[in-house]
Amino acid sequence: MPNVLPLALKSLRLTAPLTAALALSFVIGCTKKEAEPDVSVSVQAAHPELGSITQQITADAVLAPIAQAAISPKITAPVKKFYVQRGSRVKTGQLLATLENSDLEAAALDNRGAYDAAKAAYATSTKAQIPEDYQRAELDLAQAKANLDLNKSIVTARKQLFAEGAIPGRDLDTATAALVQAQAAYDTADQHFESMQKVSRGAAVQSAEGQLASAKGKYLGAEAQVSYSELRSPIDGIVTDRPLFAGETAASGAPLITVMETAKLLAKVHLAQSLAQQIKVGDDATVTVPGLDDPVQAKVSLVSPALDPGSTTVEVWLTLANQDSSLKVGTPVHVAIAGHTVKNILSLPLSALLVNDSGSHYVMVVGADGIAHKRAVTTGIQDNADVEIRSGLTAADNVITTGAYGLDDGTKVTVGAASDDDSDAKPAAGKEGK
Numbered sequence: 001m002p003n004v005l006p007l008a009l010k011s012l013r014l015t016a017p018l019t020a021a022l023a024l025s026f027v028i029g030c031t032k033k034e035a036e037p038d039v040s041v042s043v044q045a046a047h048p049e050l051g052s053i054t055q056q057i058t059a060d061a062v063l064a065p066i067a068q069a070a071i072s073p074k075i076t077a078p079v080k081k082f083y084v085q086r087g088s089r090v091k092t093g094q095l096l097a098t099l100e101n102s103d104l105e106a107a108a109l110d111n112r113g114a115y116d117a118a119k120a121a122y123a124t125s126t127k128a129q130i131p132e133d134y135q136r137a138e139l140d141l142a143q144a145k146a147n148l149d150l151n152k153s154i155v156t157a158r159k160q161l162f163a164e165g166a167i168p169g170r171d172l173d174t175a176t177a178a179l180v181q182a183q184a185a186y187d188t189a190d191q192h193f194e195s196m197q198k199v200s201r202g203a204a205v206q207s208a209e210g211q212l213a214s215a216k217g218k219y220l221g222a223e224a225q226v227s228y229s230e231l232r233s234p235i236d237g238i239v240t241d242r243p244l245f246a247g248e249t250a251a252s253g254a255p256l257i258t259v260m261e262t263a264k265l266l267a268k269v270h271l272a273q274s275l276a277q278q279i280k281v282g283d284d285a286t287v288t289v290p291g292l293d294d295p296v297q298a299k300v301s302l303v304s305p306a307l308d309p310g311s312t313t314v315e316v317w318l319t320l321a322n323q324d325s326s327l328k329v330g331t332p333v334h335v336a337i338a339g340h341t342v343k344n345i346l347s348l349p350l351s352a353l354l355v356n357d358s359g360s361h362y363v364m365v366v367g368a369d370g371i372a373h374k375r376a377v378t379t380g381i382q383d384n385a386d387v388e389i390r391s392g393l394t395a396a397d398n399v400i401t402t403g404a405y406g407l408d409d410g411t412k413v414t415v416g417a418a419s420d421d422d423s424d425a426k427p428a429a430g431k432e433g434k
Contacts, residue, residue: 040412043403045366048346048393055339055381057279059269061287063331066319067235067261073099074228076252079244084257086242090233096257099250101229108222111215118215125208133204134196141193144186151179237261240329265327267298267318267335276314278339279303285318285337289327296320296327300337336384346393347386352401353379364404365397366413372400374409 077099084096158175161167241258250256267287271279279300286295302317318335320327352363365375375397380388393399400413407413 040370040414041403041407042416043400043413045398045400045415047398048348048389048395050344050346050395052341052343053345053347053381053386053388054341054383056383057271057275057337057339059271059335061267061269061333061335063327063329063333064266064268065260065262065329066264066266067237069234069259070255071096071231071257071259072253072255073231073250074252075099075225076249077101077229078249079246082242082246084239086239088239090239090259091236092233094233095230096233097231099229101226104225104229108226111219111222115215115219118212122208122212126205130201130204134201137193137196141189144189148182148186151182155179231257233259235259235261260329262322262325262329265320265322265329267320267333269316269335270308270311270313271316273307273314276303276316279316279337283338285335287318287320288334289331342381342388346389346395348389348399349385349401350382350387352399352404353387354404364400364407366400366415370412372407372411372413
């Protein structure tokens with residue numbers, strides 16, 4: 001019988017390393033599979049939609065009243081009485097407060113007396129004294145003319161009598177002297193009457209009118225001072241501020257009562273010129289107000305015709321109704337204005353759009369093999385929910401809309417049904433995860 005022990009030992013020496021190698025290979029293979037399991041990420045995806053989109057121009061603003069009046073007294077005096085409280089609704093012209101004005105009323109009364117006296121003097125001058133002076137001058141001229149004519153006739157008669165020798169020369173000389181005096185009196189009366197017609201009468205009227213106007217001006221000035229002690233509302237609105245109490249001194253030029261018209265409010269925004277050129281008066285807009293579930297409808301009421309010199313932006317006003325006074329002046333809000341509309345374009349939800357560190361846009365596209373790949377895209381305008389895709393995608397591409405944030409290129413994904421409440425969704429256009 002052959003000696004098999006050496007052969008068995010030899011076979012054992014050859015088989016043991018092979019068995020050990022096979023066992024080690026099995027262990028390593030199992031460890032690798034356990035370390036790198038086949039895992040896929042659950043996402044939602046959608047195809048780009050073909051349709052139209054309206055650009056939404058968004059900005060932040062602060063609500064302001066459509067009209068406001070900070071009412072300041074023109075005089076410094078203690079407050080006599082307030083007729084309104086903060087929150088009171090007032091009408092245009094309504095009396096809001098009065099200041100102490102006894103001294104002003106006394107001054108006005110004094111000037112009123114002077115004005116009445118000036119009116120009486122004016123009536124006396126224009127209706128009595130001036131006409132009487134004119135008539136007297138006219139009568140004096142007529143008397144001087146009659147006396148002159150009489151003396152002329154006497155001189156003529158005595159010349160004839162003297163030539164006939166009926167009277168002595170002394171009588172002719174006496175008549176001639178009287179004629180010279182009558183002529184001088186007539187010239188004086190005529191000159192006085194002419195000056196009365198051309199100068200004195202008009203000057204007297206002007207003087208009387210000037211004195212009357214001066215007295216009236218002083219009276220009106222005193223009345224104005226009294227009126228300054230009464231503060232009235234220049235607009236319809238609500239009293240929003242009243243810092244003093246009755247008895248405290250109101251300073252000239254310092255706001256005493258503030259009235260705002262809040263039935264309508266303004267949201268004033270500053271936009272780049274390129275955006276403002278797409279907006280016109282009457283365009284629709286929405287205003288998102290903190291604390292309100294639904295946006296408030298608004299209209300564009302003003303697009304400034306000039307750039308702001310400091311920021312080189314265009315100021316745009318939005319007007320929104322506030323009949324129930326639910327909106328408060330000074331509230332910070334977010335506005336969205338409907339810009340121009342483009343049709344026949346591809347669009348995606350904003351949640352699908354991502355941004356590289358370089359600032360370029362991309363999306364994650366799911367291939368037929370279930371692998372997600374980055375795809376660079378060029379975007380256009382956007383509204384509150386969607387964004388225009390100008391290049392980089394077709395309608396057949398399946399784009400991840402939820403779950404793409406931080407997803408690496410080449411990741412295996414599983415496309416699931418969209419969830420109504422996806423708490424893991426990241427903000428639109430977020431930075432790519434590293």
